[in-house]
Amino acid sequence: MEEVRPMEEYLQVIPSELDIMKQEFKRKNLELEKKIKKLEEEKMYLSLDVDLQKKEVEKVRKEKMKVEEDRDDLKEEYKKAQWQKEVQEEKARAEYWERKFQEMRSQNLTLEKENKGLKTKLKELKSKVEDLEVALHDGELRIEQLEAQEDCFKEELHQVKGQVRDKDYVIGEAIAQIREIVEYVRDLAVRADALSMMYESTSDKGRELALLLDKVRTLGVRAKTYM
Template identity: 45%
Template sequence: MKKGFLDRVEDNAAVRTWVEMTQREKDKHLFRALAQFWNQAYSCFTFGKVDLMPTIDEYMALLRCSKILVDKVYSKAVNAPTFSKRLINITGMTHPDARKKVDVFALSIYGLVVFPKTLGHVDETVTDLFDRLEKRVTPVPVILAETFRSLNACWRAGEGRFIGCAQLLLAWFHSHFWKVDKVSYRVFSESYSPLKEIVATPRRDDVSEEKWIVIFQNLQEEDIEWRAPWLLPDEILYWCGDFDWVPLIGIWGAIGYAPLLVLKQYRSRQFVPATQGLAECEFWYRGDVDGGALRVVPTELEIIKQDFERRSAELEKIIEQMEEEKVNLRLDVDVQKLEADKLRKGKNKAEEELDSLKANYKKLRLSMRTAGHGKTLEQWCEEIREETNRSDRWERKFQEVQAQNEALEKRLSESQKEKGELKDRVVELEGSLR
């Protein structure tokens, strides 16, 4: 990474010094020699006829994690919270307390030591994993996945910087060369920490890379402490679906994991397992191949400003939608007014025709009384029947028009009520934007 970028980051000198010191503390000669014996095809170390692999169970014991739960395994979220929201939650900008200070320090450990993708900086992707640790998501498979993937990348390139927790990997390695006669009772104690014991054990750091390579080339089965002295027997997570291996989900990609290759590390009988598809399981998440893009973590004020701008943009969209609904509502009201005027005219015409019909009927009755001759009784009955039917039809038409008019008046009343509520909502949103 270029120094120019680091120099522009405010208050970054102390962080850079601490990270560089932690990177120097590992035995680089041993690690470089060890990386050369990594077997990419099977995701394990191969020393002649000896295969060794850090397993989930061993890393769980080293880190003193509780038993892994399948439904608590980390997976990359599809709709994860934004980086700003995760940062607000972790740093406690909304509810600051002492525990949040511990969380910030723990995040630094995860980003600068466990997943040191960019020296001196915490990768944004690490915050997604860290934010979900509160939900009891176990980080061990993620750590192991990125360890395997980084070893693969170094093996393919023949060089490169290891983007995993080298200190943890070396602690695991030393445990398999620490010959003991019997298991100490301390491993059953809740306060026992194998990492503390490994760190406290004095070791030589003056062995050259070439010397380590010679040692590994001549390694025999009897030289190995197959089962780490601090590993307690438990169930093995070794298969997934129809495969005798398990895909490990990391924060930048995924890779296959086949613990059946190293059953000796569990003091079980070793056999050659089926590993079809294991080598092809590795992949990168989209957008995570190039790790060169860096950006400075925004300040609290910048995060609040970004959140305010985002909310303002959302409110503006809502107001635009409401304005559009308001215009459409006005058009609907105008159309309903035209329909109401048309119905009123039809109602008035029907009332006038009904009045005219009633007047004609009265005249007919009167003429029948004064002049009962000229037509037969049957003719008068037929004429009266026709007039009665015509009167009934107009009466029904009048009732239908009256019902339509009442329904229209009800719709007009509801539209005016919705229009009033819409105006109140627009005023409220405009007030919140100010």
């Protein structure tokens, strides 16, 4: 449902006829006052003829009466416009509160539906809680079993660590010996390079020696990866 707009927005949309009438009244009143003042000034300076003065006075009096009547009419129209504005404001307020009532009614119906849904959800949650309590109990039993197994595993782990330490010592000794052998092979490779330079020959013995020295150099290269 469309959200009810604030009361000020309803009041703002009311036509500002009263303000227009008020400004028009002020404008006409100012014009009439200027006209009266002018007529009174003319009256003061009329001294030619008594009859003429009487006529002018009568004319001024009638015009003054007309001005006063116009002013009364303007006042009446102003009051009427003000009353109409008040009526429109009351209608706007009534419309606002009617919309507000409908909105609250709609929200109330929505809350009632949500409340029914929450009750159903609460029952489901209670059932899930019971299931979780059963699962928790089973979990506690499982934890006790695992703790018992953990003690056994710790003992086995302690024994394994002892065995690993022994194996690490043996492996360390083996690595040290391998490094010594690798260093020896590398030294042989260096000597093989030197010998190959000294005993280059096309004879079978020379070729056999060169092949042997080449194998030694290959072993020397491979031995570098173990250093």
